[in-house]
Amino acid sequence: MAFPSSSIIAASSTVYPAYLSLHHRPNSQRASSRPSNANHDNTYKCIKSPKIVRRSLFSLPASFLLLHTSSSLAIDDTNTTSTSAIDTTITDRIFMDFSVCPSYFRSDRPLGAELSSCPDSEPLGRVVFGLYGRLLPTTTANFKATCTAAAYRGTLVHKLLQGQFFAAGRQGSRREKGEVQPPSGLIRNSETVDARAFKLRHARPGTLSLCLGQNDDDNDIKLNPNYHNVEFLVTTGPGPCPQLDGQNIVFGTVLEGMDVITSIAAIPTYKPAERIRLFNDFAQLIGDERAQTARAMWDRPLKTVYISDCGELRVTKQSLSPPSLP
Known part of the structure; x- marks a missing residue:
């Protein structure tokens, strides 16, 4: 079917700017197709108007826009770490009994008496932790060995950030202060410098983590060649703790006793005044x-919360089903 030449020129002008069609015509036709002087100004305005350039954007096919959007989403997915590929199978279960010692600060308390022998202990309850032994074998083995050797017994919960976490297991030689003496035979933990050990996040309450970034051990103790990091923290909720991600190693979760964790998190803590904080910052600046x-x-909790007992729970089937991770 033949179309008139005027229709072809009109159709081509809707796709290409007019000055391109004038440029590609032969010299013999340029004079005949040039617009008259009366319409010259209007034609120039249409050529220079940016509306034609904007209108050409709408002529892009919808499939191109869909392909561009899907490719950008695919790039974002590759940069997101998926926790579904991480093996969080629970291989071991550890229990800890938490209690409160009201007579810890009393003047008639025997000198050098350990917290495990508190005469008026008030039990808070038992917490059962599930450990990710396949993902972090060294961290799991050291934590389980410390619990089975009862080294955590009499350990003080020395730090509590309400709405975030509490820490326990500070290393030291003063058992009357609730410090931990690691048992002999612990494995040198090379996972503390392995980037793969920091993939799991502190995304929910009841997360068990090896305390590295928030560790309060003295520098003299850390310089000991036989030093083993045994300090741990447990997130209390109600929300996640993203500030702990990438600094501490998540190696377990709470299976039972989340109500005990909540009761510990509700204990009031010591908060220094602003003047004391400023004076401490200045003293630290000058090297005091x-x-x-x-x-x-x-x-520090205003109540003396400590681990009154700990150990391992034997199960018939060693590998349990992993908990759901966010």
């Missing part, structure tokens, strides 16, 4: 060693 000692008292 007493600043770190004073800072260790901050965010």
Whole structure:
């Protein structure tokens, strides 16, 4: 079917700007197709108007836009770490009994008496932890060995950030202060410098993590060649703790006793005044060693919460089904 030449020129002008069609015509036709002087100004305005350029954007097919959107989403998915590919199978179960010692600060308390022998202990309950032994075998083995050797027995919960986490298991030689003496035979933990050990997040309450970034152990103790990091933290909720991600190693979760974790999180803590905080910052700036000692008292529960007992729970089937991760 033949179309008139005027229709072809009109159709081509809707796709290409007019000055391109004038440029590609032969010289013999340029004079005949040039617009008259009366319409010259209007034609120039249409050519220079940016509306034609904007209108050409709408002529892109919808399939191109859909392909561009799907490709950008595919790039974002590759940068997101998926927790479904991480093996969080629970291979071991550890229990810890938490209690409160009301007579810890009393003047008639025997000198050097350990917290495990508190005469008026008030039990808070038992917490059962599930450990990710396949994902972090060294961290799991050291934590289980410390529990089975009863080294955590009499350990003080020395830090509590309400709405975030509490920490326990500070290493030291003073058992009357609730410090931990790691048992002999622990494995040198190389997972603390392995980037694959920091993939799991502190995304929900009841997350068990090896305390690295928030560790309060003294520098003299850390310089000991036989030093083993045994300090741990447990998130209390109600929300996630993204500030802990990438600094501490998540190696377990709470299976039973989340009500005990909640009751510990509700205990009030020591909050220094703003003047004391500023003075401590200045003392730390000038290198005063007493600043770190004073800072260790901050965010400490006003009740003496400690681990009265700990150990391993034997199960018939060693590998349990992994919990659902966010």
